Amino acid sequence: xxxxKTSILEASARVIARRGVRxxxxxxxxxxxxxxxxxxxxxxxxxxxxxxxTLEFINDRAERYTTERDPDADPLTPGEELEQTLLLELQxxxxxxxxxxxWGELRASAVFDETLxxxxxxxxxxxxxxxxxxxxxxxxxxxxxxxxGAAERLTALLEGLSTRWLxxxxxxxxxRALMAEAxxxxxxxxxx
Amino acid sequence: xxxxKTSILEASARVIARRGVRxxxxxxxxxxxxxxxxxxxxxxxxxxxxxxxTLEFINDRAERYTTERDPDADPLTPGEELEQTLLLELQxxxxxxxxxxxWGELRASAVFDETLxxxxxxxxxxxxxxxxxxxxxxxxxxxxxxxxGAAERLTALLEGLSTRWLxxxxxxxxxRALMAEAxxxxxxxxxx
Numbered sequence: 001x002x003x004x005k006t007s008i009l010e011a012s013a014r015v016i017a018r019r020g021v022r023x024x025x026x027x028x029x030x031x032x033x034x035x036x037x038x039x040x041x042x043x044x045x046x047x048x049x050x051x052x053x054t055l056e057f058i059n060d061r062a063e064r065y066t067t068e069r070d071p072d073a074d075p076l077t078p079g080e081e082l083e084q085t086l087l088l089e090l091q092x093x094x095x096x097x098x099x100x101x102x103w104g105e106l107r108a109s110a111v112f113d114e115t116l117x118x119x120x121x122x123x124x125x126x127x128x129x130x131x132x133x134x135x136x137x138x139x140x141x142x143x144x145x146x147x148x149g150a151a152e153r154l155t156a157l158l159e160g161l162s163t164r165w166l167x168x169x170x171x172x173x174x175x176r177a178l179m180a181e182a183x184x185x186x187x188x189x190x191x192x
Numbered sequence: 193x194x195x196x197k198t199s200i201l202e203a204s205a206r207v208i209a210r211r212g213v214r215x216x217x218x219x220x221x222x223x224x225x226x227x228x229x230x231x232x233x234x235x236x237x238x239x240x241x242x243x244x245x246t247l248e249f250i251n252d253r254a255e256r257y258t259t260e261r262d263p264d265a266d267p268l269t270p271g272e273e274l275e276q277t278l279l280l281e282l283q284x285x286x287x288x289x290x291x292x293x294x295w296g297e298l299r300a301s302a303v304f305d306e307t308l309x310x311x312x313x314x315x316x317x318x319x320x321x322x323x324x325x326x327x328x329x330x331x332x333x334x335x336x337x338x339x340x341g342a343a344e345r346l347t348a349l350l351e352g353l354s355t356r357w358l359x360x361x362x363x364x365x366x367x368r369a370l371m372a373e374a375x376x377x378x379x380x381x382x383x384x
Contacts, residue, residue: 018304019304020214020304022212022214022215023214101303104300104303105300105303107355107356107359107361108296108297108300108355108359110359110360110361111293111296111297111355111358111359112210112211112212114360117359117360117361120359120360120361121360121361124356124361149369149370149373152362152370153349153370153373153374155352156349156352156353156356156362156370157345157348157349157352158352159352159355159356160347160348160349160350160351160352160353160355161348161352163299163300163303163351163352163355164299164316164348164351166303167299167300167302167303167309167312168302168306168309168312168313169299169302169309169312169313169316170344170348177341178341178344178345178348181341181345182345185377185378185381186377188381189377189380
């Protein structure tokens with residue numbers, strides 16, 4: 001069974017994905033999680049504490065669903081692993097939709113409010129390095145700078161495509177095709 | 193002198209860039225524009241009318257500052273024009289910051305609220321076609337599908353990089369370098 005704290009974080013991601021960061025009120029979160037506001041303050045101190053830990057929770061969850069593999073399947077090549085890691089962020093499941101919406105909201109809220117900027121920069125860096133590592137396995141002769149640049153472009157593109165998908169401008173299958181071509185393009189460029 | 197209506201739209205873009213779409217109240221907009229709420233309702237009917245026309249206003253303004261050229265300078269090659277059109281969206285001026293923040297907010301608000309989705313899709317399509325046209329001048333032998341795909345990736349990447357810049361995750365000079373390399377990559381791919 002999920003701990004009380006995890007249930008609150010799950011509820012927080014749900015509320016943010018439904019109403020946005022600015023719609024998150026501690027009273028509503030308490031109602032959604034079925035706990036008292038006192039318990040929320042006990043675990044998270046204040047609203048900033050909730051947002052910080054929700055960001056971390058969302059990242060852990062994305063890490064899980066983008067790296068989960070069928071244990072009976074053949075091991076993936078580095079190229080396949082790279083593609084899956086990025087394309088699994090563009091899936092029409094409740095979890096991915098909720099996670100991507102909440103991530104986009106936390107990122108967008110940092111345009112207006114500096115509180116989460118450091119946490120977001122750190123989380124982005126971890127993600128970029130993870131993608132750069134996978135690119136380095138596909139193209140071991142590339143420089144660290146070239147790998148980091150390609151990873152920054154691919155992850156920023158994924159955020160751009162994801163927001164277009166979630167806001168109804170871009171069909172999901174087309175977003176996935178554009179992303180797959182971008183991966184292919186960056187891998188080809190690193191090989192030149 | 194700007195018309196009353198234009199002054200209201202300028203004020204609306206400012207308010208959205210300062211507090212977000214969800215922070216836009218007609219009373220506050222009236223105060224910011226120095227007009228009565230009645231005049232706002234007269235010109236825009238309702239809040240949706242304000243948001244729709246602000247979106248259009250923002251797009252017209254972006255169109256202007258990304259295509260303005262020094263009349264005494266040598267004419268640009270299609271490749272230079274393509275690069276300028278995209279890179280001029282990544283400039284640290286009050287106007288570009290405000291415009292990009294408001295555009296990002298209008299896009300993000302459509303994740304939660306369907307009202308603006310069609311207007312956003314239409315505005316995105318116009319932008320994608322404009323970039324595809326420029327790419328086609330650089331690579332006249334490319335297919336329309338390949339040009340459209342490259343333009344969709346470049347504009348979505350620009351949105352992703354722009355949000356990272358505005359939210360303090362990415363320094364502007366680095367965002368510009370990543371964008372310039374992406375343009376070069378898409379142009380090279382179209383030439384293969």
